[in-house]
Amino acid sequence: MTRSRQEFDLIIVGAGLAGLAATAFALESGLKTLQLGATSGEMHFASGLLDLLGIHPVEEQDRWEDPWAGIAALVRDRPEHPYARLGLENIRSGWKEFLAILERTGLRYSGRPERNSLVATCTGTAKITYQVPETMWPGVIGFKKKRPGLIVDFEGMKDFSAVQLVKTIGVHWPGLRAQRLRFPYPFQGTERQNIFMAEALRSHKVRTALAEAISPHLGDARLVGMPAILGLQQPEVVAADLEGLLGVPVFEIPTMPPSVPGLRLKQAIEQEIMREDAVLLYGRRAVGANSDGRRFVSLVLEAGRSQETLKARGMVLATGRFLGGGLAASRRGIRETLLDLPVHQPRRRQDFHRRRFLDPRGHPVNQAGLEVDDLFRPLGNNGKAAYENIFAAGSILAHQDWKRMKCGAGLAIATAYGAVKSFIRASG
Amino acid sequence: MLIVGAGVTGAGLARDLALRGVHCSVVEAKDINAGASGANNGLLHSGARYVSNDPVSARECRDESLLLKTLAPHCIEDTGGLFVAVAGDDETYVAEFPSLCEQHGIPVRVLEPREALELEPTLNHKIIAAYRVEDAAINPFRLSLDNIAQAEAHGARLFTHTELVGFERKGSRIQAARLRQNQSGQEIVVGVEQVVNAAGPWAGQVAALAGVLIPIVYSKGTLLVTQTRVTHSVINRLRAPDDGDIVSPSGTVSLVGTTSVGLDSPSPCQPTIAEVDLLVAQASEMVPLLAGMRYVRAFAGVRPLLPAEQTADGRALSRGFEVLNHDAAGLSNFVTVTGGKLTTFRLMAEKAADLVCSRLGVTEPCRTKTAPLPSTTTNQWTEPGLAPRFWLRQENPKEPLLCECEMVPTSAVDQIIDHLNARGEPLDLSAIGLRTRVGRGSCQGAFCGLRMTAHLYERRLLESDQGLFQLKRFLERRWHGLRPVLWGSQLAQEELQEALHCGLFGLEM
Numbered sequence: 001m002t003r004s005r006q007e008f009d010l011i012i013v014g015a016g017l018a019g020l021a022a023t024a025f026a027l028e029s030g031l032k033t034l035q036l037g038a039t040s041g042e043m044h045f046a047s048g049l050l051d052l053l054g055i056h057p058v059e060e061q062d063r064w065e066d067p068w069a070g071i072a073a074l075v076r077d078r079p080e081h082p083y084a085r086l087g088l089e090n091i092r093s094g095w096k097e098f099l100a101i102l103e104r105t106g107l108r109y110s111g112r113p114e115r116n117s118l119v120a121t122c123t124g125t126a127k128i129t130y131q132v133p134e135t136m137w138p139g140v141i142g143f144k145k146k147r148p149g150l151i152v153d154f155e156g157m158k159d160f161s162a163v164q165l166v167k168t169i170g171v172h173w174p175g176l177r178a179q180r181l182r183f184p185y186p187f188q189g190t191e192r193q194n195i196f197m198a199e200a201l202r203s204h205k206v207r208t209a210l211a212e213a214i215s216p217h218l219g220d221a222r223l224v225g226m227p228a229i230l231g232l233q234q235p236e237v238v239a240a241d242l243e244g245l246l247g248v249p250v251f252e253i254p255t256m257p258p259s260v261p262g263l264r265l266k267q268a269i270e271q272e273i274m275r276e277d278a279v280l281l282y283g284r285r286a287v288g289a290n291s292d293g294r295r296f297v298s299l300v301l302e303a304g305r306s307q308e309t310l311k312a313r314g315m316v317l318a319t320g321r322f323l324g325g326g327l328a329a330s331r332r333g334i335r336e337t338l339l340d341l342p343v344h345q346p347r348r349r350q351d352f353h354r355r356r357f358l359d360p361r362g363h364p365v366n367q368a369g370l371e372v373d374d375l376f377r378p379l380g381n382n383g384k385a386a387y388e389n390i391f392a393a394g395s396i397l398a399h400q401d402w403k404r405m406k407c408g409a410g411l412a413i414a415t416a417y418g419a420v421k422s423f424i425r426a427s428g
Numbered sequence: 429m430l431i432v433g434a435g436v437t438g439a440g441l442a443r444d445l446a447l448r449g450v451h452c453s454v455v456e457a458k459d460i461n462a463g464a465s466g467a468n469n470g471l472l473h474s475g476a477r478y479v480s481n482d483p484v485s486a487r488e489c490r491d492e493s494l495l496l497k498t499l500a501p502h503c504i505e506d507t508g509g510l511f512v513a514v515a516g517d518d519e520t521y522v523a524e525f526p527s528l529c530e531q532h533g534i535p536v537r538v539l540e541p542r543e544a545l546e547l548e549p550t551l552n553h554k555i556i557a558a559y560r561v562e563d564a565a566i567n568p569f570r571l572s573l574d575n576i577a578q579a580e581a582h583g584a585r586l587f588t589h590t591e592l593v594g595f596e597r598k599g600s601r602i603q604a605a606r607l608r609q610n611q612s613g614q615e616i617v618v619g620v621e622q623v624v625n626a627a628g629p630w631a632g633q634v635a636a637l638a639g640v641l642i643p644i645v646y647s648k649g650t651l652l653v654t655q656t657r658v659t660h661s662v663i664n665r666l667r668a669p670d671d672g673d674i675v676s677p678s679g680t681v682s683l684v685g686t687t688s689v690g691l692d693s694p695s696p697c698q699p700t701i702a703e704v705d706l707l708v709a710q711a712s713e714m715v716p717l718l719a720g721m722r723y724v725r726a727f728a729g730v731r732p733l734l735p736a737e738q739t740a741d742g743r744a745l746s747r748g749f750e751v752l753n754h755d756a757a758g759l760s761n762f763v764t765v766t767g768g769k770l771t772t773f774r775l776m777a778e779k780a781a782d783l784v785c786s787r788l789g790v791t792e793p794c795r796t797k798t799a800p801l802p803s804t805t806t807n808q809w810t811e812p813g814l815a816p817r818f819w820l821r822q823e824n825p826k827e828p829l830l831c832e833c834e835m836v837p838t839s840a841v842d843q844i845i846d847h848l849n850a851r852g853e854p855l856d857l858s859a860i861g862l863r864t865r866v867g868r869g870s871c872q873g874a875f876c877g878l879r880m881t882a883h884l885y886e887r888r889l890l891e892s893d894q895g896l897f898q899l900k901r902f903l904e905r906r907w908h909g910l911r912p913v914l915w916g917s918q919l920a921q922e923e924l925q926e927a928l929h930c931g932l933f934g935l936e937m
Contacts, residue, residue, distance in 0.1 A: 045924060047932050061937060123878065124893065125933045156828060159875065161882035168885075168893045191828055254932060256875070322920040323927075329915040331705060350701050353914060357907035358900060358929075358936040365919075366926075403931040 007311040008034045008279075010423055011299055013286055013338065014318030014326065015041030017409060018394025020269040022316045022416035024101050025094070027276040029424055034279040034310060036286060036299070041266060042324055046408075047127075047254045048228070048261020049136075050109060052095070053083075054116060054128035054406025059361050067116050067130050067410075068092070080399040082411060085374055086418045094417025095410070099131070105268035108134040108236055118143060122160045122227065122255050124168025128406055133261050135228070135235040139251035142223045148175035150221035151253070152214055154183045156192040159256035160227045176225075179217045184209035198229040198260045201238050211245035221248060228252035228260050235264065286338055289315070289390075296387045314389035314423045317370075317378065318416065319396055326396040327369065334368055336396070341378045341386055344371045344398040362404040369398035375422035376415060389426060391419035429784070430455065430605055430620045432592050432634050433627040435465035436568055437765055439575035440777035440796070441626055446582035447799065448785060448792035453618070454576070454584065455607055457591040459859055461572050463628045463694075465770065466862070467729025469651055469676045469685045471662060472496060472504060473771045474562040476511060476536060478747060479528035480521065480668060485747040486532050489771045496774065497564065500801040503571045507677055509563025509662035510544055512555045514713050517667050522557045525666060529561070536561055548659050550715050563662040565677050568770055569862065573807035588853055595623070595638050600760040602638060611854050622784050625764040629694030629730040635764055640757045642764060645733040645745060646692070650699040651685035652707050652913065655722040655870055658682045658715055665714055672710025675718070679811065684711045684718060691730060699726035704912045722917045724870045725909035734767040751779045761787065806847045809840045809864040830883065831876035833869020840864050841883060855889055857881065857902035870918070873906040874925035900935055 012022045015037025026033040052067040056074045064070030071091060075084045083091060102109060111117060111131040117140045118126040132140060142149050153162035162178035170176065183192055185200040200206050214224060230238040230252055242250040254261065274280060288300045290309065298309040319326030319338060328337050329352075334345045345368040346352055352365035370378040370392045373385050380386030393415040395402060402408040429445065431438045434456035442454050456462070475489035497504055513522045529536040537560040544558035545551055576586055587607070593615065594606040602623050608615045627634045632644045657677050665673030671687045687703045704726050712719035733745040749768030765780040778794045785792065827837045844863045848855055857880050861867040866876050880902075881895040890898065914922050929935045 045927065049932075055937070121933050123881075123896070123899075123933050123935075125896070125935070127932060127934055158828065159878060159882075161885055163888075164882045164885040164890075164895060167891060168895055171893055256878070256928060321923060323923045329919050331708070331915050348701075349915065353911050355911075357903055357910075357926075360936050362930075362936075363926075365914075403926050404936065406931070406934075408927075408931060 011312040018318035018412035025420040037282040038285040043266035044258040046262035049129040050131035050409040052130040052410035107268040110137040124165040138249035362401040366401040393419040436773040438626040439572040442579035443575040444781040446579040447795040464729040472564040472566040476561040502803040505565040507661040511666040513557040513666035569810035629732040647731040648689040649686035650703040650728040672707040699728040723913040831866040
């Protein structure tokens with residue numbers, strides 16, 4: 001049985017950063033929007049840092065102090081990169097609009113204007129990024145000015161070792177000390193999970209107890225760093241509270257998944273989206289689409305043993321890559337999973353990956369994905385837009401390697417902006 | 429007395445000699461089981477596989493497998509084995525198989541295809557013939573580690589990461605060996621009474637240092653590791669040995685092998701995508717679900733084979749072994765043991781030890797054919813599936829797991845660190861992985877590699893940014909095995925790993 005409910009202007013398929021950004025942009029333009037996610041998204045894998053562009057060309061490992069200058073160079077050098085399809089001005093507009101939306105959510109980000117920053121990660125490396133959660137900012141400044149600091153970690157918390165961080169980054173930031181503490185909340189068992197600790201820090205009592213545990217170890221420290229667990233909401237309040245109790249700034253350090261800052265970003269945008277009356281449909285898998293040949297008409301969803309269709313005037317495909325499920329690889333090659341669109345990919349599996357995992361050039365498979373026209377419409381086999389009103393955004397796009405270029409968030413946001421604006425333009 | 433090579437043969441030889449009261453030192457360029465001993469299908473052959481083309485090996489396997497099941501049961505899972513034929517397989521081979529087994533005294537029982545499917549429900553439902561044999565699974569890491577452990581308890585010494593770089597020969601005798609410690613680069617010269625070359629595929633190079641030429645045929649074998657175990661027992665294809673015809677259980681996973689590709693040298697070889705595809709295609713004819721299986725990694729080893737008179741491919745060459753006395757080359761204290769199989773390692777060690785002892789005038793008989801192999805607790809963590817059982821047995825598992833894929837607790841890693849430290853061996857992530865299974869699960873080191881590094885910092889065993897170099901080296905080593913199996917879920921896993929290790933940590937920079 002097939003039934004259909006209301007009709008939308010735009011359906012966004014995908015619940016990662018590109019999907020969330022696309023929905024937010026569509027709402028900004030007053031479109032009646034539905035966002036669909038087969039899961040509730042993989043944002044717990046996202047660091048929460050907003051990269052724009054760090055490295056280009058990756059072969060040379062050139063770092064860009066000014067990400068916009070880096071993008072200008074990239075647009076010149078790599079005309080097939082999604083950034084080049086947009087052009088610098090559109091990327092700037094999209095980025096600006098996204099930050100304005102983010103500002104309305106109350107989740108605060110910081111960064112130097114027109115300049116990348118370095119953030120110490122939990123392994124003690126320095127990550128190049130553009131905008132960072134405000135709760136990480138004192139760490140950026142402290143690192144830059146080499147201020148003496150205390151890094152704390154917690155008994156039973158995996159994947160975060162203050163000693164490792166302090167020793168590894170010590171070459172560049174010598175004045176750090178490490179201290180292990182017991183997290184002041186009576187959890188069951190011995191393992192301490194990021195998300196539960198973040199949840200526990202909602203309580204002022206727990207914050208006070210944490211400050212009391214840190215305080216005796218402060219010494220000459222002019223700031224205190226800890227894993228990114230300062231609350232699932234309003235981390236700025238938690239940080240300010242701790243700073244008030246300790247007398248020195250407290251900052252968060254990005255962790256391995258599950259990443260609390262990634263979840264905060266997701267929740268903040270979702271709340272904003274829902275306030276604007278978009279429909280969010282998670283846990284529902286799209287299985288195909290109906291079209292009249294040239295134009296997409298409706299999306300087909302699984303609904304128990306039957307199917308359901310959702311009508312819309314256009315669709316944005318932001319289903320991600322292999323981890324997100326937008327692409328799938330078998331031994332014979334890579335497929336796009338929803339519409340079976342052609343996928344640009346290395347000719348043979350032998351050419352997917354290089355001999356060294358950490359080869360700075362990156363793996364050819366990372367450049368695989370959907371090729372699009374200037375309106376971000378995926379191309380069909382004839383090299384022209386497969387559908388007049390289907391657009392693609394985010395990591396599913398070909399000719400980019402966000403992991404090596406450090407442009408993940410920028411790619412998601414800018415191409416979501418490009419896809420939505422193109423839909424508006426194409427639909428007149 | 430110097431043994432070159434700490435594979436299973438060198439380890440077995442050290443134990444054999446130690447039990448006869450002969451003190452020996454084992455030098456190993458890398459680590460225990462770094463060569464073929466650590467890159468095989470962990471199969472204790474009943475001998476049935478060789479009945480058609482290699483009867484000597486078949487009988488040796490028969491006798492040795494029975495012996496090891498009695499003497500080293502803690503290294504063995506006595507799964508039993510099946511030989512199955514599918515439609516299209518050589519019917520003459522199928523028909524002759526049971527009588528050949530009987531002729532060589534190898535127990536075999538014919539099964540109706542229906543009975544075979546009851547035993548192994550994942551088998552192809554279209555099998556046309558099946559036989560039950562006494563194959564078993566053996567853990568080659570535990571085997572070598574336990575052999576070395578008992579040898580050491582009896583006075584033997586093991587030097588890993590120590591490479592033999594030359595011999596000093598005077599007349600018919602090798603007087604000294606030049607050794608280089610790989611970490612420090614320091615060279616030392618040690619006097620030697622007798623030398624046994626048990627370097628596996630590198631035996632030709634070791635012999636060349638003594639001025640002896642021994643021809644060795646190098647045959648590369650590639651295997652795949654599944655994410656979950658697909659059969660209870662060892663499944664062999666009932667045909668003349670060929671690619672992709674054995675599926676052997678190994679604790680919680682199965683191993684699919686092997687290929688046989690001729691090589692010009694024993695240098696480290698990596699599995700290729702073409703070999704992986706061939707293995708999947710062939711093995712899924714026996715066990716169809718292997719076609720859609722998630723593989724966590726591939727690995728390859730080099731078999732040292734004895735050359736035949738006429739040129740032949742690796743499959744046709746004998747799996748037999750030889751103990752060479754090098755009399756003809758005018759050397760009186762140099763022995764090479766080469767060829768052979770994991771199943772016959774003890775016999776190889778015995779024969780080599782017999783020759784050495786006769787030269788030394790030692791009359792003590794071989795003890796390894798009667799004395800059980802003691803089990804040591806430090807080596808238990810190499811056993812697949814032990815760590816999870818240990819963890820679950822604790823009523824209130826308080827101890828954090830360092831590796832979640834293989835469920836290895838932190839205390840197991842600590843035991844190994846203390847063990848390596850006490851011996852003055854380098855604390856390398858791969859050395860810990862070899863002895864604990866950390867890094868062998870589906871994440872292939874993405875999470876546990878980082879945790880091991882952190883743990884070494886916590887224990888003050890790493891300083892400055894040494895951990896980054898350790899981690900990178902560990903990840904690159906895992907990559908060799910991961911790269912050929914990157915499709916499906918394992919590619920998604922790799923994408924996450926790269927997002928974290930490159931996107932967030934910038935380890936490539």
